[in-house]
Amino acid sequence: MEVLRxxxxxxxxQRRLFQHDQKALTAAQIETRLxxxxxxxxxxxxxxxxxxxxxKHVAIYIDKHVVQAITTGAEDQFRTEIKIRDTTHREKxxxxxxxxxxxEANEAVSDxxxxxxx
Numbered sequence: 001m002e003v004l005r006x007x008x009x010x011x012x013x014q015r016r017l018f019q020h021d022q023k024a025l026t027a028a029q030i031e032t033r034l035x036x037x038x039x040x041x042x043x044x045x046x047x048x049x050x051x052x053x054x055x056k057h058v059a060i061y062i063d064k065h066v067v068q069a070i071t072t073g074a075e076d077q078f079r080t081e082i083k084i085r086d087t088t089h090r091e092k093x094x095x096x097x098x099x100x101x102x103x104e105a106n107e108a109v110s111d112x113x114x115x116x117x118x
Contacts, residue, residue: 006055007036013062016085021068063087
């Protein structure tokens with residue numbers, strides 16, 4: 001039962017992260033399924049506990065430290081938006097009201113310098 005719970009926890013974290021990207025979500029789900037299937041016959045209790053702990057940390061890491069960047073706009077004026085969720089860990093210097101915009105050679109600039117929309 002605990003294995004199923006950990007599996008669901010990882011899948012839920014992936015759904016939250018990739019909610020607007022079905023291709024990435026499907027790839028993540030397939031990878032997770034393969035990892036769990038590869039360990040389904042594990043009988044060593046210590047190894048099972050280690051795998052469960054790893055799955056727990058993976059779900060937490062996805063929720064707190066992974067963001068999805070989505071490229072929008074025309075090819076000559078593309079813009080990358082980073083989707084930050086409520087659960088995403090933020091540094092003290094990060095101001096969520098002033099999103100970073102990546103333009104030209106992946107240079108991070110503030111929205112006041114090159115972009116007028118928020």
